[in-house]
Amino acid sequence: AQSVTQLGSHVSVSEGALVLLRCNYSSSVPPYLFWYVQYPNQGLQLLLKYTTGATLVKGINGFEAEFKKSETSFHLTKPSAHMSDAAEYFCAVIPSGGYQKVTFGTGTKLQVIP
Amino acid sequence: IAGITQAPTSQILAAGRRMTLRCTQDMRHNAMYWYRQDLGLGLRLIHYSNTAGTTGKGEVPDGYSVSRANTDDFPLTLASAVPSQTSVYFCASSDAGTDTQYFGPGTRLTVL
Numbered sequence: 001a002q003s004v005t006q007l008g009s010h011v012s013v014s015e016g017a018l019v020l021l022r023c024n025y026s027s028s029v030p031p032y033l034f035w036y037v038q039y040p041n042q043g044l045q046l047l048l049k050y051t052t053g054a055t056l057v058k059g060i061n062g063f064e065a066e067f068k069k070s071e072t073s074f075h076l077t078k079p080s081a082h083m084s085d086a087a088e089y090f091c092a093v094i095p096s097g098g099y100q101k102v103t104f105g106t107g108t109k110l111q112v113i114p
Numbered sequence: 115i116a117g118i119t120q121a122p123t124s125q126i127l128a129a130g131r132r133m134t135l136r137c138t139q140d141m142r143h144n145a146m147y148w149y150r151q152d153l154g155l156g157l158r159l160i161h162y163s164n165t166a167g168t169t170g171k172g173e174v175p176d177g178y179s180v181s182r183a184n185t186d187d188f189p190l191t192l193a194s195a196v197p198s199q200t201s202v203y204f205c206a207s208s209d210a211g212t213d214t215q216y217f218g219p220g221t222r223l224t225v226l
Contacts, residue, residue, distance in 0.1 A: 009154070032213050043118075043204055043217030044157075051213065090156060094213060102215070104149075106156040 002027040002093050006105035014113050019063075019078040021108045023091035026072060033074040034092040035065055038107075044090060050074065061085065086112045116140050118218035120205050126224045127195050135190040135221050137205030145208045146188040147172075147215065148180060150201040157204065163188055195225045 007022040025031060032051045036044040048059025055067040061084075065076045074091060091105040121136045139146065144165045149157040149172075159172030163182040177199060179191045188207075192199055202222050206215040 034213075036217075041219075043206075043219050044215075045217065046214050049214065102159065104157040106154055 002031065002095060002101070002103050004091050004093050004103050004105035006089075006091050006108050008108055009106065010109045010111065012111040012113055013081045015083055016080050019076070019081045019085065019110065021076040021089050021091075021110065023065075023074045023076065023105060024072055025074060025091070025093045027093055027095060029095045031093045031095060033065075033067060034094075034102075035059065035063070035074075035076050036090045036092060036104075038088045038090065040087070047076070047089070081110075081112045083112050083114060086110055118205055118207060118216060120203075120218040120221050122221060123219070124222040124224075126226065127192075129196055129225055130194050133192045133195055133223070135192075135203055135205075135223070137188045137190070137218060138186050139188075139205075139207045139216075139218075140186065141207060141209075141216065142185060143207035143209050143216070144185070146182065147206040147208075148178070148188070148190045149204045149206065150174065150199075151204060151220070152201050160190065160203075195223075197225045199223065200225045 003026045005024045034049045035047040037047045038044045048057050050067045058064045063078045088107045088109045090107045094102045118139045147162045148160040158174045161180040163169045166185050204220045205218040208215045
């Protein structure tokens with residue numbers, strides 16, 4: 001069984017400040033890890049993913065995340081927040097090969113303050 | 115390219131009524147999924163289909179049924195709606211053997 005924990009349902013940052021959204025997972029097999037973003041009244045879209053290889057992955061809109069196996073974490077960061085980053089962010093995990101067994105976190109709503 | 119379309123966009127439904135949420139994709143993806151999104155609970159998988167003609171149960175399948183007659187369409191039916199089925203429903207698809215899911219815009223359903 002796998003699970004995902006996102007720390008903080010709401011995060012507020014000032015425009016230009018560092019964005020850090022936390023995600024910890026548990027999985028009995030090597031996981032694939034994802035971050036999805038949801039803008040208001042829209043579906044989710046993929047921000048970035050880790051499957052194998054380099055543990056630091058870069059995504060769209062300047063976001064990146066690092067897979068840390070020892071910490072079972074996959075935190076999402078962006079050096080400088082923009083107003084357009086305001087959205088809800090979901091971390092997700094699937095066991096490698098188990099494509100229909102995706103587990104989503106409960107989401108973190110990011111507010112960017114001008 | 116439309117990707118995934120869902121209909122209706124929103125619906126208010128009386129309890130006990132039957133409702134079918136429609137989902138169509140034009141990406142020729144083999145796998146399709148239905149999720150419900152509830153505040154504080156994230157997305158939960160209702161049903162999925164790995165390929166046309168096959169379906170499977172997800173985390174919260176009770177009260178819902180699906181069919182997959184062809185590659186493009188994956189309707190979700192509530193046979194007798196109950197207020198606890200008030201939610202936002204998302205359809206998604208992915209290519210067989212890949213891990214990235216593509217989501218539709220969602221259907222907001224209110225059951226009174």
